[in-house]
Amino acid sequence: MKRDYHDIWGGGLLAALGLAVAAWAWSSYDFGSLRRMGPGFFPTVLGGVLAGLGLAIALPAWWRAGKARPLAAPEAAGVLAAIVVFGLLLQPAGLVPATVLAVLIASAPAPKRGWLWRAVLAAVLAALTWAVFIAGLQMSLPVWPWSR
Helix, strand or coil, X not given: CCECHHHHXXXXXXXXXXXXXXXXXXXXXXXXXXXXXXXXXXXXXXXXXXXXXXXXXXXXXXXXXXXXXCCCHXXXXXXXXXXXXXXXXXXXXXXXXXXHHHHHHHHCCCCCCCCHHHHHHHHHHHHHHHHHHHHHCCCCCCCCHHXX
């Protein structure tokens, strides 16, 4: 029987990453309690959730037939490049420009042509990012290059 090895490997990697994050956070930070959460609470819980989701992907794939699929290299490279650019530009450029540039880079390999939908997507995601992290959570991140 041909198994769905893409989901087995992908889910297994997610589960391993989640367990590693949870173990590292558990051993490095104070967990606290539900009433008084410590700095290790969210990384530990989210690592456990990621591990559970990885298992939820990998275990059913063991009994499911799979087919060979090629690696979507341009799409993967676009997403990885967007993450790197966002991480490098967040402090010097600010949240909004870093988000806009990351969305434009990640959407570059999309099969749909045109720049208008990319610009609208970048603007909407930048506004949502600002609303969640700056307005909602009141995080002290630079929003623009001049707002540091």
